[in-house]
Amino acid sequence: MIRFTVNAKTRTFSGPPFKRLIDVLREDFGLTGTKEGCSEGECGACSVLIDGKPVNSCLIPVCQINGAKIETVESLGVPEKLHPLQDSFLREGGTQCGICTPGMLMSAVAYLRAGGDASPEAIREQLAGNLCRCTGYQQIVDSVARALGTKPKTGSKAK
Numbered sequence: 001m002i003r004f005t006v007n008a009k010t011r012t013f014s015g016p017p018f019k020r021l022i023d024v025l026r027e028d029f030g031l032t033g034t035k036e037g038c039s040e041g042e043c044g045a046c047s048v049l050i051d052g053k054p055v056n057s058c059l060i061p062v063c064q065i066n067g068a069k070i071e072t073v074e075s076l077g078v079p080e081k082l083h084p085l086q087d088s089f090l091r092e093g094g095t096q097c098g099i100c101t102p103g104m105l106m107s108a109v110a111y112l113r114a115g116g117d118a119s120p121e122a123i124r125e126q127l128a129g130n131l132c133r134c135t136g137y138q139q140i141v142d143s144v145a146r147a148l149g150t151k152p153k154t155g156s157k158a159k
Contacts (some may be wrong), residue, residue, distance in 0.1 A: 002066045006031070007075040017063035022046045024062045025072060033073035037131070044130030047103035048072050054107040054129070057081050073102035076109065084110055085147040094143030096134035104130045108144045118148040 002013045006029060013024055025031045025048070032059060037045030041056040048057045049126040077083035085108055088094065095101040104127060111126045123144045124137065132140060 002062055004065050004067060007067045007070070007072055013062055015062075018061040020058055021048070021060040021062050021065060021070070022057040025057065025070075031074050032074050035099050035102055037099055037103075042131070043100070044103040044107065044127075045100050047106045047130065049106055049110055052110060052113070053104075054110045056129075071106070073105055076105060083109070085112060085143070087148040088143040089140075092143040092146055093139040094135065096132075100130060100132045100134075103138060104132065108147070111144065112147055116144075116148060118145050118150040120145070 002017065004011060004013075006025070011029065013019075013028060015024070015028065022034055022036055025034050026036075032122045034048055035045045036058060037043035039058050044054075044056060046057040049055070050060070050065060050068050050070075052069070053094055066128040077086050082090065083105075089101065089105065094104070104113050107127055107130050108123075111123070116122060116126060123141045127133075127140065127144070
C-alpha cells in the first residue's frame with residue numbers, strides 16, 4: 001500500500017505500483033483538474049507539485065511518491081474564492097482552451113512561493129517546461145507578473 005498526501009488529505013493507493021500518478025489522480029481519486037497533454041513529459045500540462053516542486057505527473061509511477069505531499073490545481077481555489085494566481089489568469093486572459101492552464105498554474109504557484117522575480121525573462125524561464133498552443137505566452141507572463149504584484153507592461157487586458 002502506498003500512502004501519501006493529496007491536497008492536504010492523507011490518501012492510500014493499493015493498485016499497480018507502476019500506474020502513473022496522473023492516472024491515479026484522475027481515475028482513482030477523481031481529481032480531473034490535472035490534464036494530460038503529450039504523455040511524454042514534454043508539455044507540462046500534467047504538472048503537479050510533489051513536495052513543493054513542479055513535476056510532470058505523466059512520468060511518475062505512483063510507487064515513487066510514497067510519503068510525499070502532492071498538490072494539484074484543485075488545491076488552489078474555488079470559483080467563489082480564487083487563488084490570486086487564478087484571478088490574475090482570469091484578468092489578464094492567461095487561459096484560453098484550458099488544457100495547459102492547470103500545469104501552468106502549478107508551475108507558477110511554485111515560482112510565487114519561492115519568491116520569484118517578476119521580470120518577463122525570469123517568468124518565461126520558469127514556465128519553459130509548460131507549453132501553450134493558444135495564447136502566445138504574453139498573457140500568461142502578464143498573469144504571473146500580476147500575481148507577483150507588478151503591473152504588466154505589455155499585453156495587459158485589465159488595468
